[in-house]
Amino acid sequence: MNRRHLGVMAYLFAAVACANPTDTLTEADYFSEQPVVLSASRLPQPVNRTPAAVTVITREMIEASGFRHLVDVLRLVPGFVVGWSGGNMPAATYLGLADPFPHWMQVMVDGRSVYNPAYGHITWRGIPLTLDDVDRIEVVRGPNAANDGLNSMLGTVHIYTRHSTMTLGGMSEVTAGDKNYKEANLRYGAETNKGSWRLGLLAREDERHGVAQDHATDLQLSFRGDFQPTRQDGLMLQLGISRNFWEGTNVGQLFFDDQHAYYLSGHANLLWKHALSENREWSLQAHHTFHQNKENILPSLSGDYRTSGSGIQFTYLDISASEWRTSLSGEYRLNRVYLPALLGTDEYLEDHIFRLSGGTEWSPSRDWVLHAAAMLEHHTDTDKLHLSPRLALNWLPSGEHSFRLGVSQGQSALGIYASNTDIKIINGGDIDQLNLSTSKLDAEKINSIELGYLLNKPEWGLNLDVRAYQNRIYDIVDTQAILVPFDTVDGKADTYINRPEVRQRGLEYHLQWRPSSRGWLILSQSWIDTDSAQETWWYPLSVPPYTLSLLTGTRIKGLDFSLGYYHTGNFIWDTGDDVNVSKYNRLDLRLAKSWKTSDGQIELILTLQGLLEGELEYMAEYLYKRQEFGRHGYLSLKYEF
């Protein structure tokens, strides 16, 4: 190497050594391949091209609402009601069937169904998921069984957590409030060469009503990692565990003063997405969730249960053709339930579920979109094959207006409990049979037809989503008294049977208005009219005839101000023999102020809830005391760095 070469090499070395790598920009920054982000995702359609009505609850709305619990956020969706029992346990339902185990609604967290296979309901408090984790919630209003399978009968709640790159760095938040409310929330996230991750910890203690038994503690740990091993592949791993102690109940009803539940749940969820091209991908998802409950329903009757749900799902998506979008999916799921006191066996009962689904969207022109989808599934528990189809047509005469006509069928998985119940109290030689299943039940079913209208006026900052629908819900499961010869106490027990039908007609709308960058408003209303056959007279009572929610937010001189108002007409949370009329008339207020620091941001948040009057929540007369959610105040200090 001659002197000239040496000189150049020395110059190059010096140039490289002296250059601050964060300041050096080269052609590699322009031409190097980047990780596929959106192309590897199943991109949602614009709401005016979807086959069903979808309400999207954004992170902005979640924060502005000031709600402390995830389930409360659903109040922002037209037709939804949320109730809390004595025992501080929430339940949420859409278009009625308000009971402690509403099972006509599917809830999925990042594609993982979280229903409890024992009773078919959602144990909201036991999901290791904080509001800070949530990116957005998409609520499909109307049957969505063609996509999400049984249980998606009245609607589906899809909760999407934040990508771990959105939560890099640390966060700590402490909150204190009325009724002994204490919460600490910690989160830390970092990135590596191939991805990013975050770890979250939540510790919470509260008493919702301050009466009877509703002291609850929750301890939750969650992890999410997102990795991009190659340009075409994305991996997401989620792990979570929740340990809870609830002075109350986790089986729906409180029967005695010292009733309490120890609850443990955990999950693992692995999602692998592979982009075949910009517009074609497949994904493979494997997950496992378990629930354990330790509780005495009566001093002599255990309500202990252990359940698990495991699944593996393969999905193929092709949106390469401009007119056609197609998805195909196959899934196997195993639900296992151990509930000896109520099922009359010490063995695990199992339900093997096999699902095949497909959907296609045909858009021959920009004005028209036709959707066809169906789910075929087999449950070994009932040895039945279920088909859930859907057909929808969107007409988009202009960018502002669009119309949708849809027909669909849905069915509910009853939970293993309903077909296998055997509850009896044995006291010496006496046998008191309380409940006894005598036959395999049919799935509850819904036929639905709907008409939707969407208005999009970006120049006004206005979006309106209106839905009118008619539902026929049939084969509804109810109890019926039967004679039981071996019952030595009264010779009777309740069994479960399929009842005839109810019919619903309803109108609902969801309006978003953002007149300027300074403020916004979300308004939702629903009107529901329910008729029933004589045998299901109780059903209409559990349907709120009217709901309203209003959330508005603005920023004034660095202060975030938001106001939420929630109202329902009278309805009844069906809790067995009790008849408890509930209604809301609730006003919430949130004020937040943030300050920049040298390395992050500090935020102080004041939340006031229930400013108008006590909200009558379900089990209103528990232990002869009114279960009212009165005025609550919370103060939070949050530090993000």
Next chain:
Amino acid sequence: MLNPFFRKAYLVCAALTSSLLWQAFACAAPTINIFLSDPSGIYQEAADSLTNGLHEHGLWTVNTYTLDRLPPTGSTLTVAIGTKALTAALAASEDSPVLSLLVPQATYERLASGSHQTSALYLDQPLVRQLRLLNLALPNLKQAGVPLGPSSRGFQSSLERASRGSGVSVKSVVVSQGSELLSALSDLAENSQAFVLLPDPVVAQRGTLQSFLLHTYRLRKPVLAYSAPLVQSGALLGLYASPAQLGEEAARWISESWIRGEFRLGPPRHPKSFTVSVNRTVARSLDISLPSEERLTSQLEAMK
């Protein structure tokens, strides 16, 4: 009629003269040394296009060199393709002119400051063209948000000029580290209908690009980016010149600059050629109706 002897002599003389003239002309043809950062990929693509273009536009002697075999000093012109080649060429050939190719403007200005014999065909597209494209694609556009970092903060004054030239209002925010980016985007999003992503090691590094594109997608704001891979990754629009386009344009520039036996390249400039690309999947997801890439290109060309 010529005597056969004279006719033969005439033909021989004519052949000899032609040969001598040819030799003389060939000796006077300038030598162009193409100096590659790497003899493959984008560098080779640009070099091939440059070589073909030069041969189309004139008679040149074209030699190719790489970092392990430096071009000789005293050549008529060295075309340095890539940052490493430019760095080495500037160190080696103080006297001969250098044309920089495939190097971003900011990097070129830092490396070549004080060099009088150099010029560049920048890798970057002019900001005014970027804003015009955004305006063509999004008729309701009033303001574009531009996050800047340590490397791109110097573009602030250029952005203001481009804003005046395009009629698109621009708001920029400077972040010093990646952790500030998302909150900066949220601030920008308040009054901006779209984002312009400029190359910057902090704003657009591999680790933050994922969160950048996800965040803008969730804000429902389209992004105009500066490369094809970024469009594939989730930006709505891309405006860039390919290595082949840059090589071809450099060849045209070189041939036009050869005046009276010397190269008069003039000042560095942005490329005239460009490619517009659109991610239709993102457009559909954001419910944005876009003209075809060809239509956007022709409209943009008409505004030159």
